[in-house]
Amino acid sequence: MKVHNFNAGPSVLPKEVLKKSAQSVINFNDSGLSLLEISHRSIDFLEIIEKTTLLVKRIMNLNDDYAILFLQGGATLQFSMVPYNLMNQKAAYLDTGFWAHNAIKEAKKFGEVIVLFSGKNKNYTYISKNYHIPCDMDYFHCTSNNTIIGTQMKIFPQTSTPVVCDMSSDILSRKLDFSQFSLIYASAQKNISSAGMTIVIVKKDILGKFKKTIPSYMDYKIHIQNNSILNTPNVFSIYTSMLTLEWIENQGGLSILEEQNQYKAKLLYDEIDKNHLFENKIHKENRSNMNVSFFLKEKNLELEKEFNKICKKENIVGLDGHRYLGGYRASIYNALPLESVQFLIEIMKKFEKKFS
Amino acid sequence: MKVHNFNAGPSVLPKEVLKKSAQSVINFNDSGLSLLEISHRSIDFLEIIEKTTLLVKRIMNLNDDYAILFLQGGATLQFSMVPYNLMNQKAAYLDTGFWAHNAIKEAKKFGEVIVLFSGKNKNYTYISKNYHIPCDMDYFHCTSNNTIIGTQMKIFPQTSTPVVCDMSSDILSRKLDFSQFSLIYASAQKNISSAGMTIVIVKKDILGKFKKTIPSYMDYKIHIQNNSILNTPNVFSIYTSMLTLEWIENQGGLSILEEQNQYKAKLLYDEIDKNHLFENKIHKENRSNMNVSFFLKEKNLELEKEFNKICKKENIVGLDGHRYLGGYRASIYNALPLESVQFLIEIMKKFEKKFS
Numbered sequence: 067m068k069v070h071n072f073n074a075g076p077s078v079l080p081k082e083v084l085k086k087s088a089q090s091v092i093n094f095n096d097s098g099l100s101l102l103e104i105s106h107r108s109i110d111f112l113e114i115i116e117k118t119t120l121l122v123k124r125i126m127n128l129n130d131d132y133a134i135l136f137l138q139g140g141a142t143l144q145f146s147m148v149p150y151n152l153m154n155q156k157a158a159y160l161d162t163g164f165w166a167h168n169a170i171k172e173a174k175k176f177g178e179v180i181v182l183f184s185g186k187n188k189n190y191t192y193i194s195k196n197y198h199i200p201c202d203m204d205y206f207h208c209t210s211n212n213t214i215i216g217t218q219m220k221i222f223p224q225t226s227t228p229v230v231c232d233m234s235s236d237i238l239s240r241k242l243d244f245s246q247f248s249l250i251y252a253s254a255q256k257n258i259s260s261a262g263m264t265i266v267i268v269k270k271d272i273l274g275k276f277k278k279t280i281p282s283y284m285d286y287k288i289h290i291q292n293n294s295i296l297n298t299p300n301v302f303s304i305y306t307s308m309l310t311l312e313w314i315e316n317q318g319g320l321s322i323l324e325e326q327n328q329y330k331a332k333l334l335y336d337e338i339d340k341n342h343l344f345e346n347k348i349h350k351e352n353r354s355n356m357n358v359s360f361f362l363k364e365k366n367l368e369l370e371k372e373f374n375k376i377c378k379k380e381n382i383v384g385l386d387g388h389r390y391l392g393g394y395r396a397s398i399y400n401a402l403p404l405e406s407v408q409f410l411i412e413i414m415k416k417f418e419k420k421f422s
Numbered sequence: 423m424k425v426h427n428f429n430a431g432p433s434v435l436p437k438e439v440l441k442k443s444a445q446s447v448i449n450f451n452d453s454g455l456s457l458l459e460i461s462h463r464s465i466d467f468l469e470i471i472e473k474t475t476l477l478v479k480r481i482m483n484l485n486d487d488y489a490i491l492f493l494q495g496g497a498t499l500q501f502s503m504v505p506y507n508l509m510n511q512k513a514a515y516l517d518t519g520f521w522a523h524n525a526i527k528e529a530k531k532f533g534e535v536i537v538l539f540s541g542k543n544k545n546y547t548y549i550s551k552n553y554h555i556p557c558d559m560d561y562f563h564c565t566s567n568n569t570i571i572g573t574q575m576k577i578f579p580q581t582s583t584p585v586v587c588d589m590s591s592d593i594l595s596r597k598l599d600f601s602q603f604s605l606i607y608a609s610a611q612k613n614i615s616s617a618g619m620t621i622v623i624v625k626k627d628i629l630g631k632f633k634k635t636i637p638s639y640m641d642y643k644i645h646i647q648n649n650s651i652l653n654t655p656n657v658f659s660i661y662t663s664m665l666t667l668e669w670i671e672n673q674g675g676l677s678i679l680e681e682q683n684q685y686k687a688k689l690l691y692d693e694i695d696k697n698h699l700f701e702n703k704i705h706k707e708n709r710s711n712m713n714v715s716f717f718l719k720e721k722n723l724e725l726e727k728e729f730n731k732i733c734k735k736e737n738i739v740g741l742d743g744h745r746y747l748g749g750y751r752a753s754i755y756n757a758l759p760l761e762s763v764q765f766l767i768e769i770m771k772k773f774e775k776k777f778s
Contacts, residue, residue, distance in 0.1 A: 067454035073461050076657060084447055084456045091444035098423035098737065100440045102616040102662070105429050105740060138494035138618055139639055142653040146637035168638075175635050255654050260458040262494055262618045262656025279531050281502030282524075283495055297498040298611050300618025301432060302658060306458070381454065384461065 070406040073384030074213055074357060074397040075235065076255040083309040083401075087260075090305060101305055106298050114305050115294060121311035125319060126244045128267065135266040135286065136294045136304045141234045143284075144251040144264060145169045148207065148230055149176035150284045152249070154276045158182050158203040158227070162219070163190045163212030164390065169232060173207070182206075190215050192349035199225050205248065205272075211236035211356050213256075214388040215347075216395065218354035222246055228272050236356045237265070238314060239400055240324040248272045254303055256356075257400050258310055263303035314400070323400050330398050330407045331355040337411045342422045343369070344394075344414065361393035373417055380413055426762040429740030430569055430713060430753040431591065432611040439665040439757075443616075446661060457661055462654045470661050471650060477667035481675060482600045484623065489646045491622040492660045497590045499640075500607040500620060501525045504563065504586055505532035506640045508605070510632045514538050514559040514583070518575070519546045519568030520746065525588060529563070538562075546571050548705035555581050561604065561628075567592035567710050569612075570744040571703075572751065574710035578602055584628045592712045593621070594670060595756055596680040604628045610659055612712070613756050614666055619659035670756070679756050686754050686763045687711040693767045698778045699725070700750075700770065717749035729773055736769055 071078040090101040095110060104110055119134045128134075137143070145168060149157065156178035159170045162185050173179045182197040190212055199206050205228040211218045213235040222229060228248035237252035244250065248269045255261035266286065273287050282288050282296065289296055294304075317323055335353060338346045344360045346353065362369055373394075377385055387393035398407055427434040446457040451466060460466055475490045484490075493499070501524060505513065511533055515526045517540035529535045538553035546568055555562050561584040567574045569591040578585060584604035593608035600606065604625045611617035622642065629643050638644050638652065645652055650660075673679055691709060694702045700716045702709065718725055729750075733741055743749035754763055 069454035071455055071459055073459060076459055076461060076654065078459055079456065084458065087458070088444045088447035088456075091440055091447060098425035099427055099739070100435065100444075102440065102443070102611075103427055103429060103432055103434050105432060106617065107745070138496070138656075139499070140494070140653040143495070143637075143639040146639060150637075172637055175637060253654060255458075255657075260656075260658045261462065261654045262659060281499075281506075281528055281531060283499040283502060297496040298431065298609060298617045300494075300616075300656065300659075301611075302616045303618060303656075383455070389463070 068381060070380070070382045070409055071384055071402065072382065072396045072398070072406070072410070074388070074395060075253075076261045077384070077397055077399050078401045079259070079306075080310065080313045080401045083306060083313055086309050087302075087306045091302075101302060104301070106295050106301055111301060114308055118304055118308040118311060121308065121315065122265065122267065125238065125311060125314055126267070128244055131269050131271065133268050133270050133286075133290045135268065135289045136299050136307070137264045137266055137289065138262060138300055140253045140264055141165065141232055141251060142168070144232065144266065145172035146175070147284050147286070148205070148249065148251075149173045150278070150280050151273060151286050152205045152228065152230065153177045154204050156180060156203060158199050158206045160193070160197070160208045161186060162193050162209050162217065164214050165232065165234070166209040166212070169207060169209065185217075189347070190217060191347050191352075193217055193219055193352045195221065197223075199223060199227050201227070203227050205230050208232070211354050213357050213397075215391060216354040216357040216359040217348055217352040218356065220351065228269075236354070238320065238323070239327050239356055241320040254307060256397075259307040260303045263300040263307065265307070326404070327355045327398070327400065330402070330404055331358060333411060334358050334396060334398065334407055337414055341414055341418050343418050356399060357395055357397050359387060359391070359393060359395045361387075369421060372421065376413060376417060380409070382410060382413065385410075424737060426736070426738045426765055427740055427758065428738065428752045428754070428762070428766070430744070430751060431609075432617050433740070433753055433755050434757045435615070435662075436666065436669045436757045439662060439669055442665050443658075443662045447658075457658060460657070462651050462657055467657060470664055474660055474664040474667060477664065477671065478621065478623065481594065481667060481670055482623070484600055487625055487627065489624050489626050489642075491624065491642065491645045492650045492655050492663070493620045493622055493645065494618060494656055496609040496620055497521065497588055497607060498524070500588065500622065501528035502531070503640050503642070504561070504605065504607075505529045506634070506636050507629060507642050508561045508584065508586065509533045510560050512536060512559060514555050514562045516549070516553070516564045517542060518549050518565050518573060520570050521588065521590070522565040522568070525563060525565065541573075545703070546573060547703050547708075549573055549575055549708045551577065553579075555579060555583050557583070559583050561586050564588070567712055569713050569753070571747060572710040572713040572715040573704055573708040574712065576707065584625070592710070594676065594679070595683050595712055597676040610663060612753075615663040616659045619656040619663065621663070682760070683711045683754070683756065686758070686760055687714060689767060690714050690752060690754065690763055693770055697770055697774050699774050712753060712755060714752045714754060715743060715747070715749060716752075717743075725777060728777065732769060732773060736765070738766060738769065
C-alpha cells in the first residue's frame with residue numbers, strides 16, 4: 067500500500083533506514099541479539115555513537131570545537147537546559163511561533179528574557195529581520211523553523227553573542243554555515259530518527275563561564291565528559307540516526323537535499339498560489355521549505371469535508387493543520403518523496419477543477 | 423544462533439515482543455506506515471498509551487489515585503525530578519548502592535538530605551532494616567534493587583511519610599503491595615522495553631503541596647495534565663512496553679514471574695555456594711533475584727581468562743561484572759529463559775571439575 071505521509075512529526079523516514087532499523091531489532095549485526103538487548107557500554111554501541119558523531123560533524127562541516135550529544139527529553143527539556151547552562155543574568159529571544167514562545171516561557175524561570183521580536187500579533191506569519199541584539203546578553207535564542215504555521219528563518223544575525231538555535235524541524239534540510247551557531251538542538255522525530263532523542267551540538271568554549279548548581283542530567287559539561295552515556299541513552303534512536311545520516315551522505319549531502327527540498331516546496335507553494343480554492347498566509351520570504359500550511363480561501367465546511375474525504379481515499383495522511391490552527395499542513399521533510407508532493411498537487415488541481 | 427544474554431541493561435526482552443516490535447517499524451498495524459512515522463497525537467498512538475497505562479495499573483494492582491507517566495531521561499533525570507517536585511525542605515534517603523548514592527548527590531542540590539543508612543563501608547553487600555524515618559521528612563527515598571552488586575530490598579518501611587522508590591532494575595519482577603509507594607520510577611531497559619523511556623507511577627495527592635518554580639519538563643503535574651504527551655514521547659519504547667506488559671499478563675502476571683525469578687535465582691545462588699571456585703559476597707537475606715554477582719574465590723588471572731574464553735565460546739554474553747567491581751554478574755531478568763540459567767550452571771560445574 068502506497069501511503070503519502072505528510073505528518074509533522076514523528077514523520078516520514080527513508081524506507082531503507084526503516085528496513086535496517088527493523089532488522090536490528092530482530093538481529094543486530096548478526097550477533098544473535100536484538101539492538102534493544104545490547105549494553106550501551108558495549109564496543110558495538112560505542113562504535114555506533116562514534117560513527118554517528120562523526121557523521122553529524124562531517125555532514126554539517128563542524129570541527130572539534132563542537133561536541134555532539136545524544137540526549138533525551140526533546141526540545142522541551144532543552145528549553146530549560148539552555149538557560150540552566152548559559153543564562154547568567156539575561157538572554158535575548160525571538161518569539162516566532164508556538165515553540166519559540168514556550169522556550170521563552172521556560173527561560174523566564176531562570177532570569178531576564180528580552181524578546182527582540184514577536185510575530186504573535188500577526189499570527190506568526192512573518193519573521194522580522196529588523197532587530198538588534200544588545201551587547202550584554204548571555205546568548206541569543208531563535209527557532210529556525212516554525213513547524214506549526216510554516217515559517218522559516220532564511221538568515222541568522224551576525225553577532226558576537228552566542229547564537230542558540232532550536233532546529234528541531236529543519237535540521238539537516240539545508241546547507242548553512244553551522245559554525246555561526248554556538249549551540250544547536252533538535253529533537254529527532256522529523257529529519258533524523260525515531261522520537262525520544264535530541265541531538266545537541268554545542269561549542270565547548272561557551273560552557274562553564276559562571277558557577278551554578280545544575281542537576282547532572284541538565285549539565286552539558288557532564289554529558290560531554292561522559293560521551294552521551296552518563297546514563298543509558300536511547301540506543302535505538304541513536305542507531306536509527308546513524309542510518310539516516312548515512313542515507314543523507316548517500317544522497318549527496320546537505321546541498322543536494324536542500325535543492326530537492328526547495329524544489330518540492332516551490333512546486334507546492336506555486337500550486338497553492340495558483341489554486342483558486344486554497345491560500346497560504348505566510349510572507350513569501352519566510353515560507354518554510356519543511357512545513358507548508360494552507361487553508362481554504364473561504365470557510366466552507368462542506369468543501370472541507372470533501373477535501374478530507376478525497377485525501378483519505380487517496381492514502382494521503384497527516385495533512386491536518388495543527389490543532390491550534392486548523393486548515394492543512396503538508397510537512398515535506400527530507401525523506402518525503404517528490405512523488406508524494408506531485409501526487410498532492412494533482413489532487414489539489416482535480417479538487418479545484420471540480421469545486422471552483 | 424542461540425545466545426545466552428546476561429546483560430545488566432539494556433537486556434534480554436521476550437522474543438515475541440521483539441518480533442512484533444520489529445514488525446511495527448516496517449508496517450504498523452497494517453497502516454502502510456512505520457510506527458516511527460505516526461503522530462504521537464494520532465488515535466493509534468493515543469490508544470497505545472491508554473492501553474499501556476491500563477496494563478501497568480492492572481498488573482501492579484493500582485487504582486486511579488495513581489497516574490502513570492512515560493517520560494524520558496532515565497532514572498538519572500528522576501534523581502532531580504523527585505526533589506524538584508517533592509522536596510520542600512528535607513528528605514530521607516537510603517544509600518544502598520551506586521545509583522542510590524547518585525540519587526542522594528542530586529537531591530542535595532535541592533535541600534537537606536538525611537541518609538538513614540549507608541552500606542558504603544561494607545561495599546554495599548547488605549541493606550539494613552534498622553533505620554528510623556524521622557516524622558518531618560518530605561519523603562523517604564529508596565532503591566529496591568542494586569543492579570551493580572546485586573542486592574535487593576525484600577521489605578519496605580511502614581510509614582506515613584511518602585515512600586519514593588527507584589525500581590529500575592526489578593520492576594515487574596515480583597508481586598508487592600505497590601500501594602505502599604507514593605512514587606515509583608523505573609527506566610525501561612531492564613524488564614520493560616527499549617532504552618530511552620522511564621515509567622513514573624505517582625500518587626497524585628502528593629503533588630503540589632508547596633509552591634516552587636519548576637521547569638515544565640521536570641513537573642509531574644504538567645505531564646499528568648498532558649497525559650505524557652506534553653511533547654513527543656518515546657513512541658517506539660512505549661509501544662514495546664505495551665507488548666512486554668501483554669506478555670507479562672500472558673505469562674500469568676507478577677506472582678508467576680516472581681516464582682520463576684525466585685527459582686532461577688535459587689538455582690544460580692545454590693551453584694555459586696556449592697562451587698569451589700566461585701563465591702557471592704552478598705548477605706543472604708539481601709541477595710537480588712535479578713542481578714547475581716559472583717567472583718573467583720582466589721584472584722587468578724589465568725583462571726579468569728579461561729572462564730571468559732569458555733563463556734565466549736558458548737555464546738554467553740553480558741556476564742562481566744560492573745566496570746567498578748570486576749568479577750561476574752548474571753542479570754536474570756523476567757525474559758531470561760530458565761534454560762540460560764541452567765546452561766550457565768552447567769558451564770560453571772564443568773569449569774569447577776576441570777580447574778578445582
